[in-house]
Amino acid sequence: MTFRTRFAPSPTGPLHLGHAFSALTAFDMARDARGEFLLRIDDIDQSRARPEWDTQIQDDLTWLGLTWDAPIWRQSDHFADYRAAIETLSARGLTYPCSCSRRDIEAAASAPQEGLPAFGPDGRIYPGTCRGRPMSDWTEGQAIRLDLSRAIATVDLPSFTETGPTHQGLHEVTKDHLLTQIGDPVLARPHMAASYHLSVVLDDANQAITHVIRGEDLFEASFLQRFLQQLLGLPAPIYHHHPLIRDETGKRLAKRDDARAIATYREAGATPAEIRQKIGL
Ligand code: GLU
Numbered sequence: 001m002t003f004r005t006r007f008a009p010s011p012t013g014p015l016h017l018g019h020a021f022s023a024l025t026a027f028d029m030a031r032d033a034r035g036e037f038l039l040r041i042d043d044i045d046q047s048r049a050r051p052e053w054d055t056q057i058q059d060d061l062t063w064l065g066l067t068w069d070a071p072i073w074r075q076s077d078h079f080a081d082y083r084a085a086i087e088t089l090s091a092r093g094l095t096y097p098c099s100c101s102r103r104d105i106e107a108a109a110s111a112p113q114e115g116l117p118a119f120g121p122d123g124r125i126y127p128g129t130c131r132g133r134p135m136s137d138w139t140e141g142q143a144i145r146l147d148l149s150r151a152i153a154t155v156d157l158p159s160f161t162e163t164g165p166t167h168q169g170l171h172e173v174t175k176d177h178l179l180t181q182i183g184d185p186v187l188a189r190p191h192m193a194a195s196y197h198l199s200v201v202l203d204d205a206n207q208a209i210t211h212v213i214r215g216e217d218l219f220e221a222s223f224l225q226r227f228l229q230q231l232l233g234l235p236a237p238i239y240h241h242h243p244l245i246r247d248e249t250g251k252r253l254a255k256r257d258d259a260r261a262i263a264t265y266r267e268a269g270a271t272p273a274e275i276r277q278k279i280g281l
Contacts, residue, residue: 003035005211006073007061008200010042011053014261015060018215018245021279025242026213027066028281036069038207044075044192044199060262064272073207075199082194085202085232086144086187090135092154094231095187097138098130098145105129116180121221122197125183144188148178151231158230160223164241166216173223173230182224201225205234216241217252245279 007023009015015023030037039061043049058072089095100108108127112118118125131147138144152175159172186195193199204212204225212222219241229236244252247260258264265275 001210003030003033003210004038004208005030005035005213006038006040006204006207006209007066008040008042008203008214009057010045010048011050011057012045012048013053014258014263015057016258016260016262017275017279018260020060020064020262020275021245021281022213022215022242023061023066024064024276024279024281029211029213029240035210037066038070038073038209039066039068040073040075040203040207042075042196042199044194044196046076046192049076056263060266063266064262064275070207073203075203078199078203078206079193081202081206082188082199085198086194089146089151089187089231090144094147094151094154095135095144096130096133096147097135098126098133098143098186099141100126100129100143120182121218121224122182122185122195125181126185128184131184141190143186143190145184146187146228146231148182148184149175151227152178155230158226158236160226160236160239162219162222162239162241164216164219164239164243166243167219167241171223173227177223178227181220185224185228197221197224197228201228201232201234204237205229205232209237211240212237213240213242215244217244 005026007026009019027037041054086095105124105126108129109124126145157173157175159170161170162168185197187198188194222239226236246252
């Protein structure tokens with residue numbers, strides 16, 4: 001099987017040093033494995049995606065020396081696939097409409113038991129207010145959630161292999177982990193075709209991604225994504241979460257730190273080799 005990985009930026013801002021590190025790490029690993037590197041534009045959130053950023057991302061990546069082995073995959077071209085997956089899950093009785101606002105969720109969420117988190121990879125752990133509502137109630141302005149405990153009862157729980165330095169090993173996706181650390185995830189946000197977690201597992205499968213290489217901030221998300229793959233009968237990629245790039249003071253680079261934008265370094269006359277050096281590659 002050909003090693004195939006991807007870099008999946010959202011076109012909602014400039015690429016910064018952290019993105020460059022992620023893209024170059026994935027690209028280098030693919031090259032070392034004589035595999036393929038793909039570019040996916042995560043423009044699922046059409047209210048925030050901008051074509052100018054899409055163009056700038058391609059331009060910055062090309063300048064860094066990256067090439068991709070297939071045409072760019074844009075999530076906005078695949079809304080029908082995401083909807084079809086949600087319909088399949090709904091037909092299996094595993095989804096429900098959710099009209100809770102962020103504030104409703106805050107108000108309904110009780111203080112978590114000691115040692116348990118209030119937030120998981122899908123935001124605040126959902127207290128279950130709308131669980132059990134029929135899909136016939138759903139309207140465009142509402143979210144669609146997965147009824148996790150029902151879903152768990154329909155499949156064997158999976159595991160995933162992680163090769164990144166911090167969490168290397170085999171990770172079991174347990175019922176307890178899913179229910180207490182993640183909670184019923186959103187499959188589609190209001191007025192959006194799908195959530196990030198659902199779209200990413202479908203795209204990874206459709207692009208035949210064998211290795212998901214990305215930042216450590218998404219390690220916890222892999223438990224949910226691996227579960228969604230199992231639920232939808234999709235293959236399991238190997239995961240590799242790399243450490244995050246930090247600034248001189250040890251602070252994690254924010255996604256929106258424009259001072260670290262690749263474009264800013266380019267304007268100041270930096271070379272791609274200097275960028276690689278700056279991020280320790
Ligand atoms: N668009 C997502 C991000 O930039 C992609 C995450 C992933 O690689 O799965 O965080």
